[in-house]
Amino acid sequence: MIPRILVRLEVLLQHMEHSFPVLFGTKPPPSIVSLVASNSSVPISSNSVEPFSLKDLIGDGFLWAVPRNRRTIEKRLKRKFGHPDYVWKLIKPKTTLRTCNQCGHDYEVGLLCPHCYDKVRKETELIQEKIQKELGLDPVDKEVIVLYDGEKGEKPNEQWNGKRIVEMQRPRPMWFSKNLMQKTTQPAATTEEAKPNELG
Amino acid sequence: MNQAEVSKLMSQLRVSIPKKPRRLRNPDGPEGRLNKLRKTVSALVKHERIELNSARAHEARGYAERLISEAIRHGDCHKATMDMANFWMVEKQLVHKLFKVLAPRFVNCPVSYTRMYKAPRQYPGPVTEIRRAVLELRGNPYPPVKPDMTQNRNLIHNVLLDEAKKQYRYEKYAQIAAKLTAGESKAEAKSTESADGNQKEHTATVEEPVDTKEEK
Numbered sequence: 194m195i196p197r198i199l200v201r202l203e204v205l206l207q208h209m210e211h212s213f214p215v216l217f218g219t220k221p222p223p224s225i226v227s228l229v230a231s232n233s234s235v236p237i238s239s240n241s242v243e244p245f246s247l248k249d250l251i252g253d254g255f256l257w258a259v260p261r262n263r264r265t266i267e268k269r270l271k272r273k274f275g276h277p278d279y280v281w282k283l284i285k286p287k288t289t290l291r292t293c294n295q296c297g298h299d300y301e302v303g304l305l306c307p308h309c310y311d312k313v314r315k316e317t318e319l320i321q322e323k324i325q326k327e328l329g330l331d332p333v334d335k336e337v338i339v340l341y342d343g344e345k346g347e348k349p350n351e352q353w354n355g356k357r358i359v360e361m362q363r364p365r366p367m368w369f370s371k372n373l374m375q376k377t378t379q380p381a382a383t384t385e386e387a388k389p390n391e392l393g
Numbered sequence: 394m395n396q397a398e399v400s401k402l403m404s405q406l407r408v409s410i411p412k413k414p415r416r417l418r419n420p421d422g423p424e425g426r427l428n429k430l431r432k433t434v435s436a437l438v439k440h441e442r443i444e445l446n447s448a449r450a451h452e453a454r455g456y457a458e459r460l461i462s463e464a465i466r467h468g469d470c471h472k473a474t475m476d477m478a479n480f481w482m483v484e485k486q487l488v489h490k491l492f493k494v495l496a497p498r499f500v501n502c503p504v505s506y507t508r509m510y511k512a513p514r515q516y517p518g519p520v521t522e523i524r525r526a527v528l529e530l531r532g533n534p535y536p537p538v539k540p541d542m543t544q545n546r547n548l549i550h551n552v553l554l555d556e557a558k559k560q561y562r563y564e565k566y567a568q569i570a571a572k573l574t575a576g577e578s579k580a581e582a583k584s585t586e587s588a589d590g591n592q593k594e595h596t597a598t599v600e601e602p603v604d605t606k607e608e609k
Contacts, residue, residue, distance in 0.1 A: 295540050300513065305527070305538060307513035314444070317535040321440050324534075333490035336498070339534040359534075369536040 341365035404462035407505035442529035
């Protein structure tokens with residue numbers, strides 16, 4: 194509010210200044226604006242007003258190039274944060290992480306669980322090493338069965354007929370179920386009727 | 394209709410093969426690419442489970458499937474198949490394995506002979522990280538890569554089996570109840586009671602076991 198009044202007052206004073214030469218001849222009296230602005234007792238001579246020149250300011254020096262326009266807010270924001278679809282500079286939350294149902298570690302959707310897979314990989318490498326040691330360079334013509342400590346005597350030798358047994362000299366890991374072997378060792382069912390058991 | 398069925402002439406694979414072969418980068422060009430794939434397929438047959446670059450695993454998978462499929466279709470007396478096996482198996486003892494172990498193993502296999510998993514990657518890892526994959530033959534002796542979910546009660550076939558079991562039990566109970574009531578009615582008939590009262594008791598006793606099961 195106050196600045197607007199000040200502007201209007203200034204405009205009014207300028208109008209009055211312009212109207213002086215018309216009223217009192219060609220030479221105007223000292224300007225009222227400068228008198229009001231300076232508010233000093235020293236009288237201002239008409240010779241003191243000189244045209245502004247850059248030379249007075251710079252002297253022997255020189256100027257670097259500087260921005261001539263203000264950057265728009267959009268450009269400034271884009272420089273600061275990037276664009277969400279192209280280059281996003283802030284941290285994005287990752288929504289593809291899940292908790293493994295088996296071990297509770299985090300894994301990425303679509304990939305294997307690192308903890309579970311690490312366990313499996315180590316065991317697999319041990320078994321592979323053992324198998325290669327057993328087989329050597331002979332032609333491989335039999336299925337290989339992996340048995341752990343104390344499992345060979347559990348079933349009669351006919352069960353393993355036509356299969357090559359590789360024994361791991363260590364107890365079976367808890368998580369590696371023995372039931373996986375059932376399919377290859379058990380004879381197929383002879384009954385034709387498919388009825389659920391465990392009644393009562 | 395003298396034309397042969399095209400689908401019978403070729404091995405039908407259970408995995409999707411990309412239209413164009415992958416240009417796996419190799420300093421020796423296409424020849425080097427094939428050599429690399431030969432090594433990969435041989436390693437797959439030898440070890441039955443390998444971990445390698447995702448692109449090469451996917452490329453080698455198709456060749457391995459095709460090779461096993463041909464071995465099953467033509468057997469080891471077919472010269473072209475044997476030449477192919479000789480080309481793809483870098484170690485020659487694996488040719489025996491292909492025909493004597495893998496072909497019998499997969500002869501009745503209704504699904505693909507190989508499986509491929511995406512291996513876990515380093516977290517957070519570089520953006521340009523090369524993805525790894527686990528490629529394996531089915532029926533291998535190693536611990537399963539993915540946990541066995543067949544015991545999950547919410548699987549559809551387990552739900553259906555449970556329902557079938559339940560229904561079978563209802564039928565059995567109903568039969569037992571019918572037998573019991575028949576015995577009772579005979580006894581009651583002997584003791585000279587009205588037939589109307591008997592019929593009402595019949596229905597009530599048959600329904601009883603069913604109700605009790607539902608409540609459980």
